[in-house]
Amino acid sequence: MKHALIVGAGPAGLMAAETLSAAGLRVTLCDALPSAGRKFLMAGKSGLNLTMDEPLAQFLTNYRESTDWLSPFVEEFDASAVRDWAQGLDQEIFTGSTGRVFPRAMKASPLLRAWLARLAANGVLLRTRMRWQGWDDNGNALFDTPSGSESVTADVTVLALGGNSWSKLGADGRWAAILERRGVQTAPFAPSNAGLAVDWTDHMRGHFGAALKSVRWSAGAQTSRGEAVLSARGLEGGGIYTLSPALRQGAALRIDLVPDLTPEQLTGPKAPARGRTLSHWMKSTLRLSPVKAALVFEMAGGQRADPQNWASLIKELPVRHNGFLPADEAISTVGGVSRAAVTGDLMLSAVPGVFCAGEMLDWDAPTGGYLITACLATGRHAGLGALRYLAAAA
Numbered sequence: 001m002k003h004a005l006i007v008g009a010g011p012a013g014l015m016a017a018e019t020l021s022a023a024g025l026r027v028t029l030c031d032a033l034p035s036a037g038r039k040f041l042m043a044g045k046s047g048l049n050l051t052m053d054e055p056l057a058q059f060l061t062n063y064r065e066s067t068d069w070l071s072p073f074v075e076e077f078d079a080s081a082v083r084d085w086a087q088g089l090d091q092e093i094f095t096g097s098t099g100r101v102f103p104r105a106m107k108a109s110p111l112l113r114a115w116l117a118r119l120a121a122n123g124v125l126l127r128t129r130m131r132w133q134g135w136d137d138n139g140n141a142l143f144d145t146p147s148g149s150e151s152v153t154a155d156v157t158v159l160a161l162g163g164n165s166w167s168k169l170g171a172d173g174r175w176a177a178i179l180e181r182r183g184v185q186t187a188p189f190a191p192s193n194a195g196l197a198v199d200w201t202d203h204m205r206g207h208f209g210a211a212l213k214s215v216r217w218s219a220g221a222q223t224s225r226g227e228a229v230l231s232a233r234g235l236e237g238g239g240i241y242t243l244s245p246a247l248r249q250g251a252a253l254r255i256d257l258v259p260d261l262t263p264e265q266l267t268g269p270k271a272p273a274r275g276r277t278l279s280h281w282m283k284s285t286l287r288l289s290p291v292k293a294a295l296v297f298e299m300a301g302g303q304r305a306d307p308q309n310w311a312s313l314i315k316e317l318p319v320r321h322n323g324f325l326p327a328d329e330a331i332s333t334v335g336g337v338s339r340a341a342v343t344g345d346l347m348l349s350a351v352p353g354v355f356c357a358g359e360m361l362d363w364d365a366p367t368g369g370y371l372i373t374a375c376l377a378t379g380r381h382a383g384l385g386a387l388r389y390l391a392a393a394a
């Protein structure tokens with residue numbers, strides 16, 4: 001019986017293990033940590049958003065510049081396949097008002113437990129505390145284990161080692177240097193879906209925890225209508241996470257605090273009454289929430305003195321920040337194994353028989369279930385690619 005080695009027990013590696021064990025291979029699944037799926041469990045802490053219920057063409061555009069790369073994989077394992085898969089693990093699923101799909105339990109632990117039990121029943125051997133270190137002189141996978149170095153022989157290998165955030169949950173990106181030494185092209189890691197650091201003045205303290213809602217954010221050509229929450233360290237939330245690509249390129253961040261009012265309305269029927277203060281206008285005429293009004297005073301500086309500026313401040317308030325919060329706190333990262341380094345079956349051209357899946361590949365997507373969906377889809381595709389490789393070699 002052929003032996004498949006999967007390294008990395010996150011959603012991508014577990015899906016590769018499922019695909020290969022279902023095809024009748026002997027599968028060993030190794031992870032550096034003492035248990036599987038730690039980041040997946042963390043993803044469920046504030047609601048495990050598995051996928052998004054929307055037309056496929058729209059869904060795929062969320063993979064941005066990687067859309068044409070990931071489309072074949074996601075088309076083979078799309079949002080409805082993700083739902084079926086979760087339901088096949090006895091998880092009740094529901095779709096929220098914005099199309100986001102969650103397990104009824106919200107957290108990841110019941111799903112992960114059921115998945116690991118099914119994999120074990122299919123004969124998948126999970127080995128923990130096995131840190132992959134590359135290859136030994138014979139080309140076998142080499143691990144650091146509590147009892148020393150160990151080589152593992154396999155007919156095919158799938159690496160699903162994650163990106164480079166929340167390193168204590170396993171995705172520490174240390175594998176990149178190992179692959180680079182083997183001639184695999186990688187792109188540098190950078191945060192995505194990350195919060196922004198802001199040095200708030202003391203005036204903003206009372207607003208920590210408050211959400212900026214019904215706003216439109218913009219950075220370069222990207223816009224978003226999502227929310228963000230003020231914290232002592234800055235701004236966090238889907239509204240700004242989704243702008244990560246433009247912010248990475250240094251685009252200035254702006255916020256429209258009244259996206260449903262036109263500039264003409266602000267200078268016409270909703271214009272400030274003569275002699276009234278900015279504060280009065282924002283509160284009484286525009287009915288801005290306290291946190292929105294405070295943000296105008298915080299960010300507008302001297303510009304707020306002149307009523308001529310008020311409408312444009314409200315519509316295009318510049319938001320000063322100090323860049324992303326530490327990369328290790330980002331929900332995901334870009335960078336990792338480059339598209340040019342893998343075949344259409346996600347096999348490393350430089351290391352035949354070794355496939356890659358999940359966030360360790362260099363693609364990007366906003367939150368909203370697109371991350372987990374692509375991890376599952378690439379895990380499955382890498383598994384199928386490994387089967388095709390074995391079939392061709394037979």
Ligand SMILES: Cc1cc2nc3c(=O)[nH]c(=O)nc-3n(C[C@H](O)[C@H](O)[C@H](O)COP(=O)(O)OP(=O)(O)OC[C@H]3O[C@@H](n4cnc5c(N)ncnc54)[C@H](O)[C@@H]3O)c2cc1C
Binds near residue numbers: 008033047051367
């Ligand atoms: C707070 C938070 C919330 C999130 N919420 C969502 C959400 O709601 N929806 C969504 O779609 N996505 C969400 N994500 C993102 C999602 O969790 C990740 O994209 C996904 O877990 C990546 O899967 P993966 O299998 O590629 O890698 P990972 O889940 O990171 O798994 C990689 C595994 O490889 C192991 N590993 C690494 N190096 C080695 C080595 N050298 N040897 C052996 N093992 C190794 C690690 O221990 C780890 O278990 C969230 C992430 C965070 C941090």
